[in-house]
Amino acid sequence: MTTKTKKTTKNKKEETDILVNVENLKMYFPVTSGVIIQKEIGQVKAVDNLSFFVRKGETLGLVGESGCGKTTTGRAVLQLYEPTAGKVQFNGIELTELNANEMRAMRKEVQIIFQDPYGSLNPRMSAGDIIGEPLKVHKLVDNKVQYREKVAELLSIVGLSPYMADRYPHEFSGGQRQRIGIARALAVNPSFVVCDEPVSALDVSIQAQVVNLLEDLQAKFGLTYLFIAHDLSVVKHISDRIAVMYLGHIVEIAPANELYFNPIHGYTRALLSAIPIPDPTIEKTRERIILEGDVPSPLNPPAGCVFQPRCTKKDKCKCSETTPVLIEVSPEHWVANCECCMSK
Amino acid sequence: MTTKTSKSKSTTTKKDNVLLEVNNLTTHFFTQDGVVKAVDGISYNVHEGEVVGIVGESGCGKSVGAMSVMKIIPNPPGRIVDGSVTFEGENLVDLDESAMRKIRGNRIAMVFQEPMTSLNPVLTVGRQLTETLELHQGLRGDELIDKAEELLARVGIPDPRGRLSDYPHQFSGGMRQRVMIAIALSCDPKLIIADEPTTALDVTIQAQILELMQGLAKDYGTALIIITHNLGVVARYADRVIVMYAGKIIEEGSAEEIFHNPMHAYTRGLLASVPRLDATDHVRLQTIEGLPPDLIAPPPGCGFAPRCQKKVCKCPETPPAIVEIKKGHYIADCKCCMTK
Numbered sequence: 001m002t003t004k005t006k007k008t009t010k011n012k013k014e015e016t017d018i019l020v021n022v023e024n025l026k027m028y029f030p031v032t033s034g035v036i037i038q039k040e041i042g043q044v045k046a047v048d049n050l051s052f053f054v055r056k057g058e059t060l061g062l063v064g065e066s067g068c069g070k071t072t073t074g075r076a077v078l079q080l081y082e083p084t085a086g087k088v089q090f091n092g093i094e095l096t097e098l099n100a101n102e103m104r105a106m107r108k109e110v111q112i113i114f115q116d117p118y119g120s121l122n123p124r125m126s127a128g129d130i131i132g133e134p135l136k137v138h139k140l141v142d143n144k145v146q147y148r149e150k151v152a153e154l155l156s157i158v159g160l161s162p163y164m165a166d167r168y169p170h171e172f173s174g175g176q177r178q179r180i181g182i183a184r185a186l187a188v189n190p191s192f193v194v195c196d197e198p199v200s201a202l203d204v205s206i207q208a209q210v211v212n213l214l215e216d217l218q219a220k221f222g223l224t225y226l227f228i229a230h231d232l233s234v235v236k237h238i239s240d241r242i243a244v245m246y247l248g249h250i251v252e253i254a255p256a257n258e259l260y261f262n263p264i265h266g267y268t269r270a271l272l273s274a275i276p277i278p279d280p281t282i283e284k285t286r287e288r289i290i291l292e293g294d295v296p297s298p299l300n301p302p303a304g305c306v307f308q309p310r311c312t313k314k315d316k317c318k319c320s321e322t323t324p325v326l327i328e329v330s331p332e333h334w335v336a337n338c339e340c341c342m343s344k
Numbered sequence: 345m346t347t348k349t350s351k352s353k354s355t356t357t358k359k360d361n362v363l364l365e366v367n368n369l370t371t372h373f374f375t376q377d378g379v380v381k382a383v384d385g386i387s388y389n390v391h392e393g394e395v396v397g398i399v400g401e402s403g404c405g406k407s408v409g410a411m412s413v414m415k416i417i418p419n420p421p422g423r424i425v426d427g428s429v430t431f432e433g434e435n436l437v438d439l440d441e442s443a444m445r446k447i448r449g450n451r452i453a454m455v456f457q458e459p460m461t462s463l464n465p466v467l468t469v470g471r472q473l474t475e476t477l478e479l480h481q482g483l484r485g486d487e488l489i490d491k492a493e494e495l496l497a498r499v500g501i502p503d504p505r506g507r508l509s510d511y512p513h514q515f516s517g518g519m520r521q522r523v524m525i526a527i528a529l530s531c532d533p534k535l536i537i538a539d540e541p542t543t544a545l546d547v548t549i550q551a552q553i554l555e556l557m558q559g560l561a562k563d564y565g566t567a568l569i570i571i572t573h574n575l576g577v578v579a580r581y582a583d584r585v586i587v588m589y590a591g592k593i594i595e596e597g598s599a600e601e602i603f604h605n606p607m608h609a610y611t612r613g614l615l616a617s618v619p620r621l622d623a624t625d626h627v628r629l630q631t632i633e634g635l636p637p638d639l640i641a642p643p644p645g646c647g648f649a650p651r652c653q654k655k656v657c658k659c660p661e662t663p664p665a666i667v668e669i670k671k672g673h674y675i676a677d678c679k680c681c682m683t684k
């Protein structure tokens with residue numbers, strides 16, 4: 001077991017180190033009702049005014065509970081959804097302004113790995129064809145021999161055997177299927193990969209294999225990840241920095257260890273305390289903050305601070321009207337500026 | 345080190361407060377492809393008021409083991425082929441269905457992973473609560489409604505009286521699981537078996553539900569079996585931990601022993617493969633190479649042998665016996681899988 005202090009702290013980096021820059025991203029979905037005539041009766045504010053950046057070669061973790069908008073964020077960043085508003089710059093290029101053709105070419109650079117290793121692979125295609133399809137689409141190979149060589153290489157990169165190319169998804173285990181999804185994403189040599197819950201459906205021992213693989217590939221190819229998951233332990237392990245989402249908003253963003261050892265926002269603190277550590281001795285004395293109530297619906301989100309209805313100090317809240325903005329409380333550590341939600 | 349053939353022998357001293365005694369329980373599924381040895385000779389005890397965690401990876405037989413205790417194994421294709429389940433002095437394996445019905449939901453209750461599928465969508469929550477109360481406790485009229493209201497209040501549902509007339513879909517996932525727990529509590533069971541009770545729920549809701557269950561178990565002296573694949577949940581809530589692998593128990597001990605002094609290679613591998621929230625340095629995760637065996641044709645000896653790193657297994661032919669390696673700490677006696 002080797003201990004490495006993961007990736008030296010990258011304070012004070014110049015703008016040029018930023019690969020993905022997201023500003024005021026909004027993704028609203030219309031809510032319709034009516035059987036024959038569909039009437040728009042409201043909007044789901046799945047993602048509301050997100051701003052964050054990802055540096056070259058780093059992993060930004062995105063955590064939060066079901067429905068808080070993690071997947072929507074990943075998809076809107078990759079322009080798989082057309083954002084309602086906001087900017088997404090990739091390597092200085094404004095993605096929201098690209099036309100369909102330009103975006104298609106850009107897809108070579110930005111890829112996604114999906115959550116569900118069962119549903120995301122076409123059951124009628126062999127593993128080889130699933131992995132090789134993007135090679136054909138982007139015309140990255142000249143002939144069949146090259147194609148087969150490249151597929152074999154991709155399979156071995158993700159720890160599968162080249163002879164498995166002819167097998168079909170149902171012949172693989174969950175972890176192996178997730179590897180196929182990773183190989184497919186890597187086929188086009190991307191620089192940025194959105195990993196949407198890539199290990200959530202897997203058993204812990206298999207989860208560890210996939211997490212290690214993602215780390216190895218990052219080291220080898222200098223990949224940049226947006227790593228989405230609801231399991232904060234996994235996110236903290238793989239990420240350099242972590243953004244915590246709640247109801248379409250980022251409430252806190254900080255370097256991974258800083259977030260764990262010095263959480264400021266009430267939601268972050270509750271989330272951390274809700275995650276048990278596999279150590280009964282530590283658990284005996286750990287502080288537990290048990291939140292009351294459920295996550296409100298994004299259909300009618302509370303005005304002002306979105307966490308207010310579940311905040312233990314809500315009576316003192318001063319931002320019931322306007323949404324708090326992120327402020328930098330210490331280098332690289334940003335928190336939604338709601339006084340009652342902030343500790344100390 | 346003393347060899348034991350069945351757990352019951354080694355704990356006879358504590359026999360007085362043993363509530364559930366599972367002995368050599370063996371449940372197989374007779375399928376077209378062959379006999380699936382889903383649960384293959386497991387033995388354990390649960391004492392009164394104790395919280396026991398059962399962990400293991402997908403398909404290792406946790407649910408089938410619990411369903412066997414409750415005798416709700418779909419037959420065909422499944423059948424309890426051997427062993428006994430002694431609950432309050434009675435062997436449940438010998439009981440007929442009508443006798444079992446008096447025990448299920450009454451003295452032993454079960455909470456499942458998916459509250460939506462275990463609640464009836466066309467009946468109000470109140471009706472589902474009163475149904476069990478009527479059946480097992482013979483309550484009628486106002487008494488029934490009052491008790492139902494009290495139960496919803498006990499699991500922390502606001503406006504309990506008003507919510508009795510609501511249908512399951514009008515509740516959130518966490519609230520539905522609370523209703524399931526209220527139903528489980530309705531007859532003051534001696535034992536609650538919770539099979540992945542919070543896996544489908546968000547972490548903050550998961551914490552709410554588990555705290556609730558632990559609190560209720562403490563207050564009413566109910567024993568609790570929590571089945572989960574989440575090692576953290578077990579560390580936080582269980583007094584004793586059972587680790588299953590490929591249809592068998594491979595290690596059992598107090599939570600402290602299992603987490604601080606794991607002896608079986610599989611338990612150690614499992615613990616080293618989960619990242620810890622409180623880690624300060626980045627340590628590469630340990631992996632367990634390979635996959636669990638096919639339960640139709642498992643290895644004849646130690647089930648973990650094909651994945652064991654030492655591969656000097658001395659038990660390739662016969663399954664290792666369970667030995668008590670330290671007081672209250674049991675392990676499958678496979679020399680290569682054991683650490684000193």
Ligand SMILES: Nc1ncnc2c1ncn2[C@@H]1O[C@H](COP(=O)(O)OP(=O)(O)OP(=O)(O)O)[C@@H](O)[C@H]1O
Pocket residue numbers: 029030044045046064065066067068069070071072073230298
């Ligand atoms: N295509 C869509 N149309 C309408 N509403 C949507 C759509 N996609 C997502 N939503 C809504 O937007 C909100 C955010 O969903 P999203 O899938 O991004 O959440 P998430 O954080 O990824 O959750 P999970 O952890 O469950 O995957 C949810 O309320 C969801 O119901």
Ligand SMILES: Nc1ncnc2c1ncn2[C@@H]1O[C@H](COP(=O)(O)OP(=O)(O)OP(=O)(O)O)[C@@H](O)[C@H]1O
Pocket residue numbers: 373375380381382400401402403404405406407408409418421422573639
């Ligand atoms: N009806 C059935 N017919 C055939 N095999 C079955 C049946 N039900 C369960 N099994 C098998 O029995 C084994 C144990 O299953 P079980 O559901 O107990 O696993 P588990 O430990 O609860 O897993 P999980 O964590 O995924 O819930 C598995 O190999 C499963 O495929």
Ligand SMILES: [Mg+2]
Pocket residue numbers: 070071072
């Ligand atoms: Mg999602």
Ligand SMILES: [Mg+2]
Pocket residue numbers: 406407408539
């Ligand atoms: Mg199960």
